[in-house]
Amino acid sequence: MSAFMTAVADGFPVFGQALLNAFILLATSCVLSTFLGALLCVVDICAHRSVGLLVRIYSWLAQTTPPLILLFLAFYGSTMMGRAISPMTAAIIAFVFFATAYYFEIFRASYEGVPRGQFEAARALGIPPLPFATGVVVPQVIRIAAGPFVGRTTVLFKETSLASAISVSEIMSTASAYIYSGASPLLMVAIAGGIYAVINIALIALEKHLTRKAAAA
Amino acid sequence: MDFAFLLENLPALLRAAWTTAWLTLATLVLSTLIALPLAVSGLRRETPLSRGLAAASTLMRSIPTLVILFLVYYGLPQVGLVLPALTTALVGLTLSAVAYTMEILRAGLKSVDSGQYEAAAALGLPAWLIWGRVIYPQALRVIVPTWLSNATLILKGTSVASIITIPELTAIANEIVSETYRPFEILLSTAAIYILLGSALALAARASARRWSHP
Amino acid sequence: MSTPEIHTRPRPRSWPQRPDPGIAVELRDLRLSYGAHDILKGIDLTVREGTTTALVGPSGSGKTTLLRCVNYLATPTAGEVWVDGELVGREERGGRLYPARERILRGHRRRTGMVFQRFNLFANLSALANVAFAPVSAGLCSRAEAQERASVLLARVGLSHRENALPPQLSGGQQQRVAIARALAMQPKVMLFDEATSALDPELSREVLAVMQELAQTGMTMLVVTHETGFARTVADDIVFMEAGRIVSQGSPERMFSDDAPERVRRFLGHAR
């Protein structure tokens, strides 16, 4: 056990770096995808049907293609086009590509969940689209989307483990590095799992808390 | 693209795709069957069971499936419980899928007007009939799209079964790559197979939803 | 025609006592709270067999809750509910009373038929299937029998020609008539109506009220929450006025619509349309 403790003490900075990498990847791709997903949602709502169809096809491809392939495409594809990007950038691009589709679906469904009567009322009052969207629709969409959004984000966090394939060191690959240098595999996997669980449960609890606070307000 | 090379390795890929396909299908069917009754719990009023389920579901959704599979497959033998790889894969994948499926079903069930339940209860109908014949058929409209989107996650997620020796598509693709050192053809056709499987899934789900929502 | 008083019976003793024969529904000191919120604050009410009682009162006074207690869709915090000589929501085991298990409760609920304001037809079933569904699933009769009976009931509410329509294809009045037929299919002893016409336009509302009136005339016992003062006046045998979880006043339509009625009741009914 004490060997384990030393290993943990030695490993702390390394795990710290891995955690930091996972966080950077998660936060950046989450922020960008949220923005892009929302943008797509607006496009889908406002633009012509045929554009909506394109959005849907993109969404379907992005969701069914294995993330690993997307990582490879971003990492090596960029080099082949003569512009080598860092592994982290490539990972972010790949993640944004499929996470945007996740978030798009969530926003779209939440938009459908806003009671239609309010749209009629706004039209009848002659309220311009922009103030209506920002003042009435978006706040309600946010409230409806909060739960599914956090749920999908925990999935995204778990998927950061795939980034090791293109040399972004993250939690899972760090655990396996320890395993190959002699640490107990079960212990290391359990530690990695623990890290994911703690952070994800915290995310979910935060969402529950905020939702409850919003409902009480 | 070297088609001759691709053709040579296609049978192995397709065999693996078959494993992936039925692993996905089995996980989907099992998890949905298990989640169907569980999703109902706590919808009308909170019970100790529903609180326990909610906690378990949060936990399962927070831990990567890979960790669960690893600990069950390689860890349980240390306390004397040796499970076969297939059983472990199915149990592990199903457990984590149940958690997600349950949340999806609950959201769908909540969208059905509660008056429908009341009316049926007032007629003295048993709960399973009310859920099965009245509420679920009406909830399908809301459930199917999210269920489907989640099914693609499950499809992709079966690749973790390779860590417990199941020869599924991603594993075999990697194996061919490391033997031949020719990744491009293999990885791209693997992606294509995943997309095809996902689309087949979508078609099947849509067809069955159409069938079941009008009994 | 009876004109019951507000009951001042002694507190129920430890073993509940069956009401007299001829009493279809009896509520004794019925109470219901949600958390610290008291919704029903001790209701005593008797409905004789074959009579129609109208329940009126302002929004939020607890009318719906009271109706839902009669078939235990809402579980009272205290008090007794007797329907057709049976204590609803309780069962005796080994000489003691326990909360009824689901199976027993289902049997109790079948003694009452309930009709809701928003119809609540099963949206995925046709009119005929809506009516036949419960008897078949409760195992009361075969599918063929149930459908035949459903057909008869739909004819009785004037909807023979719409048997195969789905609820969204029916007008509101038609939907509500299907809902009445659906409740009747279980051959209940008592029918409960919760604002059965207030989602309808005057004409459709009249269609439904006519069916209800006919039901009352055939001797069905009915407990009706309504805002239709006209119906209450002409069809009901008793009018019960509720406010803030209590029965404030009760009497025959003649009395309740006369100048003898309490000031509050006159204010509520008098102004009404």
Next chain:
Amino acid sequence: MSTPEIHTRPRPRSWPQRPDPGIAVELRDLRLSYGAHDILKGIDLTVREGTTTALVGPSGSGKTTLLRCVNYLATPTAGEVWVDGELVGREERGGRLYPARERILRGHRRRTGMVFQRFNLFANLSALANVAFAPVSAGLCSRAEAQERASVLLARVGLSHRENALPPQLSGGQQQRVAIARALAMQPKVMLFDEATSALDPELSREVLAVMQELAQTGMTMLVVTHETGFARTVADDIVFMEAGRIVSQGSPERMFSDDAPERVRRFLGHAR
């Protein structure tokens, strides 16, 4: 008080002609179809300034659709809609008429205030914010001004004490009164009410009807779809009876509630409560 006849004006000529002054709303040969389904089959209707017109008729006759055409929430297939001397839903460019662009249409819509059966308050905004929202976002006045005016309007509908309540915290009657204040905040020339009280109990309904009656008395022009025959009788200047997409009969309340009224109207109104 005017008793307009059913109009038999000549077909509109190629260039639409402004109605006489003193006419708040004029509909000319208004038609609307959804696919092969004709919903409105040629409606001609004139509403004078400062009068209240009640629109009655069975469910599905097209009352809501007609109202929605007045502010172009529904786009007519043919015909003209004039509100306050302006042709709604059209704009002139280079001597020709085109369908109005959204921006122009918004301006047209502000001339009418609409109140819906299901209130449709903005769920995330307080009562005050609901009322102040449209004037601010349309750039009609500053936020402070709008809030001040909203406060005054809420006081007028008797809701000063609930300014900060969110819609779910209000009773149905209160929500509907906020909705009326919200429509009034845009200072419309005409108010349109679509069954504004039919989701409410008699008492709450009376609260709202009182506000509407007061509005009528202050000289607001109103077009009211209602099942409240009492209201139509006492408040309306004209009653218009619709059936199957046509105006079947029209007249003063005195005439429409008398034995002179056409058989169909008597059947509809006469039996009513």
Next chain:
Amino acid sequence: AGPSYAEKLATSGTITIATTGNAPPMTTVGTDGKLTGFDVELCRRIAEGLELKTEFVRVDFSATIPGLKAGRFDMICSATARTPQRLASPDLSMSEPTIENFSTLLVKAGETTIATVADAKGKTVGTVRGGQENKLLADIFGSDITITTYPGIAEEILDLKNGRIDAVAINYVTASQHVKDDAALKVLKPGFAVDGVSPYTHALIVSRNQPELLEAVNTELKRLKDSGELAALEKEWIGGN
């Protein structure tokens, strides 16, 4: 394809090397998070000789070749065997051999029924996905053996201890490393002897279209061999046998 070796030298002066870090003692990650191992240290020496700085990148095995092809990496060092199939690949070139190795079996220390590699007949044996032992076992034993494929060595050794498999087919160098760390294991010697498959040699990999680099690496290898530095490295990381 990326810049040629010559250009690389001229511009960055850095050679980028991909490795998996999951095959001790050849390539592994220390508790400090740094890559090390025989292959890694060997590459450092070669780079020194070529007057290049090194940059090591830890990637999945399946990512190494696309990276090489795309010009992400200049070289791969990951305990790769010099197999005929790989030598024939159109995408990559293999260097001259670095060290010798052979396939053998790793069993539990108390194992009695498997004394030589031939005893694997009828047993359940674990291999690593994509390793050469897979084909080797199939060729020797045909259907008389049950092969279970694992994603990595750590997993198969765990399962050997769990009792799901009777032996692990593995290369001798890696096996010895595990035996050194874990008294519950033992490695069989001699191992498999199959012409052209085992014994075999390890090599470094560079891209096909970098012939100058291949040339330079081979020259350096020869220098290290001749000066005895290679042998010293081998002794340090792999041991005397």
